[in-house]
Amino acid sequence: MKNFFLVVLLISQTAWAQIDYKAASIPATLKENAHAVVRRHETVFAVKSPGEAAQREYTVVTVLDKEGDKQATKVVGYDKLSKITNMEGALYDADGKLIKKLKKADISDYSTYSDYNLFDDQRMKAAAFPKQPSYPYTVEFLVETTERNLMFYPTWVPQSGQHLSVEQATYTVTLPPTMALRYKEMNLPTPGVVTSSPDGGKTYTWTLANQSALEFEPLSPPAREQVPIVYTAPTDFEVQSYKGKVTTWNDLGKFYHTLNEGRDLIPDDLRQRVLELTKTESTTRGKVQKLYKFLQDHTRYVSVQLGIGGWQTIEADKVAASKYGDCKALTNYTKALLKAVGVTAYPALVRAGDDEPDALVDFPSFQFNHVILCVPDGRDTLFLECTSGNSPAGYVSDFTGNRHALLIMPDGSRLIKTPVYKSADNRQQRQIRVKVTEQGDATADVRTRYTGLQQDAYVDALHHLNRDDQRSWLLKRIRIPAFELNTFGYKEEPGIIPAVTENLALDVRQWATISGSRLFLPLNLMSALLPATPLTQARKTPVDLGTNYDFDDSDTISYQLPQGYTPEFKLAPVAIESKFGRYTAELTINGDQITYVRHITMHGGKFPATAYAEWVDFRKKVAKADRTQMVFVKNN
Structure with a gap:
């Protein structure tokens, strides 16, 4: 442990003096696609015993634009088992000149208490510098803590998200001779290094340098599968006299x-x-x-x-x-x-x-x-x-x-x-009766049954919002250009796969377009999908649809047309097949009654990066089919 405290002393004496705070000294490659650059990220975690450790985190970040302002704030949690022993900070301009040092008055100390936390000893200290009038600028923070809950060791994430590059970062863990460290490395360019001290203790060190900023692609895997991370954990620990392995x-x-x-x-x-x-x-x-x-x-x-x-x-x-x-x-x-x-x-x-x-x-x-x-x-x-x-x-x-x-x-x-909810569990089954007027306006009676994950939002609204707030919430969810919501109602159906039935009465303004003797009628009233974000460069990461795309939607819409209109052309059935799902749509006409039936089944999961082009193509075809209009001509 003497070696650790020597390391801490050396860092304390020299780290603040060794940094070139000038923004101009940042390599151009680290500024590309970045809102901020981590100049230094140094974490030292010293385990003294199974029940006690000290941690020191030193960071220097240059903020390049307003999107990176959040990096100018440092938030640290603590409770009865952890103590913040020191918290310092400084602010520098683009030329590296000191603007301000952090004062005690600049550090807020507050409880994480919320209305559902009756007993909670968790607190936060937050330090933030005033919003700067110009960019770039640099912030520096030093936080030292003692820890007496060693069920948890730190997770090292120097590059905490996208649009953030890293110039230099180190993570050091020291343990006494009688203890062992378990760790898991993810997305690191080089593995950590283990060294032994004369007394038999071990020091683990990870380094990261010149890590370019990331920009997460649409439907990319979670951040932990893309950014460098080191997870660390104890073998033996003690907390409040409880021992564990x-x-x-x-x-x-x-x-x-x-x-x-x-x-x-x-x-x-x-x-x-x-x-x-x-x-x-x-x-x-x-x-x-x-x-x-x-x-x-x-x-x-x-x-x-x-x-x-x-x-x-x-x-x-x-x-x-x-x-x-x-x-x-x-x-x-x-x-x-x-x-x-x-x-x-x-x-x-x-x-x-x-x-x-x-x-x-x-x-x-x-x-x-x-x-x-x-x-x-x-x-x-x-x-x-x-x-x-x-x-x-x-x-x-x-x-x-x-x-x-x-x-x-x-x-x-x-x-x-735990249970996995697939497409057959997560359904939206919708039936709509629409009456179209001579002017193109319409009235619609809508009955929709949501099941599984698709009913979650409706149940939450039903139990946690009053009637007026439910109405406001619903108005934001209905994707029709111009409409009035006359009535709405919900009915729950509890079960292993629960359901909610929704009934709506709508007035829709100018749903159909009248042009001379023709009537142009969009067929999909409420369930049209948008196209996916197209590729602008070669895809790098897998396509991760997770379980958000496990659903099954069906719409049956019956239109009552004004008298005297006949179809100008016949609409052929549509079927679109893909590894991501299947889409069908068809139309039947019986006099002035037409029935539009649309069905889409989607499958979540993870697919190779090369599949993204197929995903875009599939969504493009579905979006085009969902925009289909039927043209009717009025008889003389």
């Missing part, structure tokens, strides 16, 4: 199980109540549905994040008394309710969030931020989102769906996959 997923599960064992006991009066509630249910699914509804009716979600409380649940009997809990507590409480009626369930740790990436399955570590409940039921498995007040039992949406979760079991934890 993580080399496998089972190790992590064993720690979580031990931390929470014996906290699933409920009062006897509650036990009798749930037994009475489920006495007519003979199946596991029936009991789960009854008790899940009981949970939703009698508890509410409140976040509790106090030290180890971020991972250790409140006891079930306390949740029974208080009627609230965080994801751990409500999951544990539901597990206790089910246990009382003879149903076995297990918590499952998961990385939740609509845009969160899946866990790195080959790197066992504390990557999770949420807990759900897994209920085995023969060949089926039910997953319960215990923090939701309205989700049906068994449905987890894309908040925790289609990713790996760590199933916590007493006899061996393991990774499992």
Whole structure:
């Protein structure tokens, strides 16, 4: 450890003096496609013991334009287990002359408390310089912290996104002789270097230099698959007297199980109540549905994040008394309710969030931020989102769906996959009756049934917006050039794959165009797709459609035309096939009644970069088909 503190001392004495702050000294290649350039990014993480470490991060960034202004801010989180011991900063002009040094008054200190966080010791310090009148300018930050929660080691991401280049960056981790580091390198030009000290300790060092700015291509993979990253994690750790070891997923599960064992006991009066509630249910699914509804009716979600409380649940009997809990507590409480009626369930740790990436399955570590409940039921498995007040039992949406979760079991934890929602689950089935007037205006009665992921936004609006806000929200979603919304209504259909039915009554202005004796009628009223962004240069990254493109849409639109019009031509059926999906459309005419039927099924997934041209071609053909107009001529 003496070597580490010598390194820190040397950096402290020389780093601020060694940088050439002049923007003109930045190589031209690093300015290309960049809004900011990271001149220096130096992180030192010194592990003193399984329960204590110190971290020092020194950064110098030159901001080239207003799009890079966010780099002039430094935000650092802390809590009862971490302490910010030093925070400094300085601002320089384009010529490298000092404009301002950071003062205490320039640093804000605030809680991350929100209306659903009842107990939370997490805080933030944020430092920002005033908006500068001219570019470029340079900011410099030094942050030093001590850490006493070594469940987590840093993740090194010197190039944190697109339009950001890196001139020079280093990451150094030092460990005492009795400890070992686990790490995972991604997208690095050169691997890290390991050296040993005379006392047997080890130092791990990663470097990055002259990394050009990236611009993420449309539908490209997530940032972590493109930018240089080093994930680090402990083998042995200690937090608030709790000791653990993580080399496998089972190790992590064993720690979580031990931390929470014996906290699933409920009062006897509650036990009798749930037994009475489920006495007519003979199946596991029936009991789960009854008790899940009981949970939703009698508890509410409140976040509790106090030290180890971020991972250790409140006891079930306390949740029974208080009627609230965080994801751990409500999951544990539901597990206790089910246990009382003879149903076995297990918590499952998961990385939740609509845009969160899946866990790195080959790197066992504390990557999770949420807990759900897994209920085995023969060949089926039910997953319960215990923090939701309205989700049906068994449905987890894309908040925790289609990713790996760590199933916590007493006899061996393991990774499992949460439900994957495919095209057949995510449907939009729309039926529209349209009456067109002699002037080209129209009235439309629209009935749409959304299922799976396609119903999520509507359920959220139904439960979290009042009637007026629902109307405003809906007006923004209807893609018709000129219309009036007369009435609207929704009906929920709970289930493993839930559904919402929407009914609309619309007045549409000048939907058809009258020109002389002709009537021009667009056929697709509400579901037209736009073309994809075309290629401007050779594609480099894979095409990542994820699961956002797993859907199945069908539209059946019946048009009542004004009397006396006949079609000028016959419209041939359209069929477009692709590896990404299939599109069909056809028209039938019966006097002044025409029926337009459109159907598109899309498939998500990851495709090679060469497939992007096919994607653009497919979307171009679909967009053209969706713009089809029918021409009618009025009889004399």
